[in-house]
Amino acid sequence: MGESYDAVVIGAGPNGLAAAITLAQAGRSVLVREANATVGGSCRSAELTLPGFIHDICSTVQALALASPFLRGQPLAEHGLELVHPQASFAHPQDDGHAGVAYRSVDQTAETLGRDGVAWKKLFGPLVRDWEKLAPALLGPLPPAPKHPFALANFGLKALRSARSLAEGWFEGEHAKGLFAGVAAHSIAPLEWTGTSAFGLVLGTSAHAGGWPVARGGSQKLADALVSILRSLGGRIETQARVDNIDELPPSKVILCDVTARQLAKLAGHKLPARYTKRLQSFRYGPGVHKVDWALSEPIPWKAAGCRDAGTIHLGGTFDELSSAERDPWEGRFAEKPYVLLVQYPFEPSRAPAGKHTAWAYCHVPHGGDLDVTDRIERQVERFAPGFKDTIIARSVMTPSEMERHNANLIGGDITGGANMFSQILARPVLGLNPYKTPLKGLYLCSSSTPPGGGVHGMCGHNAARIALRNELK
Ligand SMILES: Cc1cc2nc3c(=O)[nH]c(=O)nc-3n(C[C@H](O)[C@H](O)[C@H](O)COP(=O)(O)OP(=O)(O)OC[C@H]3O[C@@H](n4cnc5c(N)ncnc54)[C@H](O)[C@@H]3O)c2cc1C
Structure with missing residues (x-):
């Protein structure tokens, strides 16, 4: 049977690698088996369009890496990672040619929001102040450890509602409502759903507290740094080593699976209690994404000057427009005017040949929906940046099915490992105090x-x- 290990990890995404490093740092022997030829899962980069143009195939903004107690504790810089910050984290243009812009400074952000500036400061100021207490609690297992009850209660009161009720309760004008809607829509859920405000608050606060950087040279550098740390600790990684059944693995005391709920049912259903397997099989996946990467001849010609400062631009206009666009994929429709999440890199020139640029964008589409909506995405960019289409030298397009072919965890193009409905935020993948441990x-x-x-x-x-x-490797 060959070698045996304390632990075998299936999948070398950020979570599989984090699990492996945590175990190796505790002195345990670890093997990681990865299906793809390259490591990183949804944290990889490649020349998708033309030679010399580096694109992040999936994740690109490393705001949560900065907030993560685990990643903050790793010597990532020593292993080749450099994070580069845009001047502003995100911006949200409207048709009037002006944009709300989330700068690191809450005050500077408020200045872009007219009469709602004061409300933005009142909403985000206390959360930014408490961020160092909140981030570890919110990124830990649920329910959060009550170490900082006042900070958590203040967050919870604002977070346990819908993005719409929060935006309408706090803001009057479309610029602030839109800026909040754009960041809350990272939930990939209708903005009227309970809990969507939490996404806007966590990501919005991270934009002010730490910023939204990207990895110099591409997100692959983060995955490569994790692999380098793991190898320095004696951990082993095998690529092109897809696992179809946990019985194929070499002997180990524990197996950790960096796969989504339904995939776990396939890998181990024959050994798990039928009731648990059924719950894994009924875990719900959300809309897919349709993604476009561009090689560009020049920076995107935004009408709103504030958009030039930001790394991420949320496109789609008013709160109501975004709300309608985000409801469509849940009801099986492709939005005519989708909410588009775009990232540009003028602040990170190493991704393109001198004088040239790259950009990345996606919109949410029905689960598994493979209609080509590239034109709808590009029309939304053109709406806020006339002349954009003339800057395109080449493009790469990925539909939900292509996303899933690239990474088996992206079921139907769902990029977050399962839908973010309130019930599945609490019970992920099943309700219990220890959701990581299977029966x-x-x-x-x-x-x-x-x-x-x-x-x-x-x-x-x-x-x-x-x-x-x-529990098992004492
Ligand atoms: C288009 C897109 C954009 C995103 N943008 C951002 C962003 O900007 N910022 C951000 O923070 N997050 C972003 N995300 C989300 C983030 O990338 C994921 O949440 C994160 O990568 C999840 O990590 P993971 O380790 O759980 O899974 P994954 O990254 O999906 O890794 C899972 C790994 O397991 C492997 N695997 C699966 N099945 C098997 C098997 N049977 N045998 C062996 N190996 C297997 C896969 O090949 C893959 O390498 C984005 C995701 C996508 C798809």
Whole structure:
């Protein structure tokens, strides 16, 4: 049977690598088996369009990496990672040619929001002040440890509602409502759903507290740094080593699976209690994404000057427009005017040949929906940046099916390991105090189908590995 290990990890995404590093740092022997030829899962980069143009195939903004207690504790810079910050984290233009802009400074942000500036400061000021207490609690296992009850209660009162009720309760004008809607729509859920305000508050606060940087040279550098740390600790990684059944693995005391809930049912359903397997199979996935990467001849010609300062631009106009666009994919429709999440890199010139640029954008589409909506995405960019289409030298397009071919965890194009409905934020993948541990001794789930969910933070893997260490690898 060959070698045996303390732990085998299936999947080398950020969470699988975080789990493996956590175990290796505790002195345990670890093997990671990755299906793809390259490591990183949804944290990889490639020359998708033309030679010399580096694109992040999936994740690009490393706001959660900065907030993550696990990643903050790793010597990532020593292993090649450099984070580069745009002047502003995100911007949201309206048709009047002006944009609300989220700068690191809450005051500077408020200046872009007219009469709602004071309300933005009142909403985000206390959260930014408490961020160092909030981030570890919100990224840990649920329910959060009550170490800072006042900070958590203040957050909870604002977070346990819909993005619409929060925006309408706090703001009067479209610029502030739109700026909040754009960041809350990272939830990939209708903005009227309870809990969508939490996405806007967490990501909005991270924009002020730490910023929204990207990795110099591409997100792959973050995955490569994690691999380098793991190897320095003696951990082993095998690529092009897809696992179809947990029985194929070499002997180990624990197995940690960086796959989503339904994939776990396929890998281990024959050994898990039928009731648990059924719950994994009924775990719900959300809309897919349709993604476009561009090689550009020049920076995007935004009408609103503030958009030139930001890394991320949320396109779609008013709160009501975004709300309608985000409801469509849940009801099986492709939005005519989608909410578009765009990232540009004029502040990070290493991604393109001298004088040239890259940009990345996606919109949400029905689960598994493969209609080509590239034109709808480009029309939304053109709406706020006339002349944009003339700057395109080349493009790469990925539909939900292509996303899933690139990474088996992107079921139907769902990028967060399962839908972010309130019930699945609390019960991820099933309701219980220890969602990482399955009923089968030694088998753990460590992907974004566990708390705290999607994003490059590694906390699902780190949390799962800590529990495995405590329970079975003492
Ligand atoms: C288009 C897109 C944009 C995103 N943008 C951002 C962003 O800007 N910022 C951010 O923080 N997050 C972003 N995300 C989300 C973030 O990338 C994910 O939440 C994160 O990568 C999840 O990490 P993970 O380790 O759980 O899973 P993954 O990154 O999906 O990794 C899972 C790994 O497991 C492997 N695997 C699956 N099945 C098997 C098997 N049977 N055998 C062996 N290996 C297997 C896969 O090949 C993959 O390498 C984005 C995601 C996508 C898709």
